[in-house]
Amino acid sequence: MEKDQLKDLENESQELLDLLKETRDIENSALELPAIDEITGNRKQSITLHRVSAWWVAAALATGVIIGNLAPRATDISNGSDYTSTYYADTCRSLADGDINFALLITHL
C-alpha cells in the first residue's frame, strides 16, 4: 500500500525530482575535493614519524654502548669533577654488558 503510494507520488513528482538531480549535479561540480595525499598522506606521515623515533632511540643506544666500551671504568668517584663522565661511562658499560638496569637508565636519561 505504502509502496504503491510512494511509487505513485514519485511518478507524479518527476519534474521535481529532475530539478533535484540537476541541482545536485551543479552543486557537486562546484565542489573542491580535498587532495588524495591529504588523506593517505596523514597515515604515511604517522608511520614515518614512528620510524624516525625508533631510529633515534636505536642510534642513541648504539652510541651509548660504543662510548661505554671506550671509556675507562669508573672505580673512584671521590674526584668530584670526574663524577659526571665516570657515571655516564658506567651507565653505558652496563648497557654494553647487557646488564640493563632500567632505574639507572631512567635516572641517567
Place this chain on the structure above:
Amino acid sequence: MRLTAEQFRALYLEHGRRAQGFFMRMMGYDVQLARDMVQDLFTRIWEHRDTFRANASFTTWMFSIAYNMCKNEYRHREIVQTYQEHIINTTTNIVSDTDTLEQQQRRQMLQEAINALPDNQKPLFLLRYDEELTIPEIARITMLPEGTVKTRLLTALKSVKESMNKYNL
C-alpha cells in the same frame, strides 16, 4: 580483500565528490564542514580498507559510514538553528551561470524545503532522490525496516512537493 592504493584512489575520484555533496546538503550547505567530513570519511575508509569485502557494494559501505558521521554531527551541532545563515551565505556559490532568476529561485526554494525536513527524513530523502539508492540499500545503511523507510520517504516527498507547489512542480 584489502583495497590497494590504486583501487582506493580510483574509488575516491569516482565517489569523493558525491559524498562531499551529500555531506554538504546534510549539513545545511556548510561547504567547509562538508570538505572536512569527506576527508574524514575517506581517511576512515583508507584505515579500514582491510574490512572491505570485494563482493559488497562500495556505495552502500561508504554511505553507511557517511550516514553515521552525519548522525554524530547532528548530535553535536544545532544545525537547524544555523541553517538560515548558511543558506543565505552559500546559495550564490552553487547556482549555475546559465540559470534564469526563476530557476535560481526554484533551486533555492528546493534547498530550503529539503533543509526543513526533520532529521529522521532528510537523510532518507537525500539517499533516495539525490544519491538514487534503492529502498533495500537505504534500509541497510540506516538499519531501519524497509516499511519505515517507505513511510518516511512518502511523508518527506509530500512535504517537499507542497513547498514547491508555487512552481507547479
